[in-house]
Amino acid sequence: MTKCDCCSNPFKWGEILKKNFIYGPITCRNCNCVHKIDVPSRFLTTLFSVVPFLLFGMILSPFHNIFFTIVVALLIFVSGMLVTPFVVNYKLVSK
Numbered sequence: 001m002t003k004c005d006c007c008s009n010p011f012k013w014g015e016i017l018k019k020n021f022i023y024g025p026i027t028c029r030n031c032n033c034v035h036k037i038d039v040p041s042r043f044l045t046t047l048f049s050v051v052p053f054l055l056f057g058m059i060l061s062p063f064h065n066i067f068f069t070i071v072v073a074l075l076i077f078v079s080g081m082l083v084t085p086f087v088v089n090y091k092l093v094s095k
């Protein structure tokens, strides 16, 4: 899990997850240093969420029902997003 570059305070899973959806900056609760997601991590976030979502939705779906396909694809997207806080890295932008 990524942590603050100033004070090594680890960010919370839920905190990172929320920011991963919008690629927003994280402000450390401890020292107010501002961190932003780095470019490889944006790529990873896409790889874990949007890519499986599209792959399933467009190619891999065993269902002939479009509604069911979308629901399962969304579940895959959300599960992918739940993993991203463990793999992304945030870097310091300002103190």
Ligand SMILES: [Zn+2]
Binding pocket: 004, 005, 006, 007, 008, 009, 028, 029, 030, 031, 032, 033
């Ligand atoms: Zn800090």
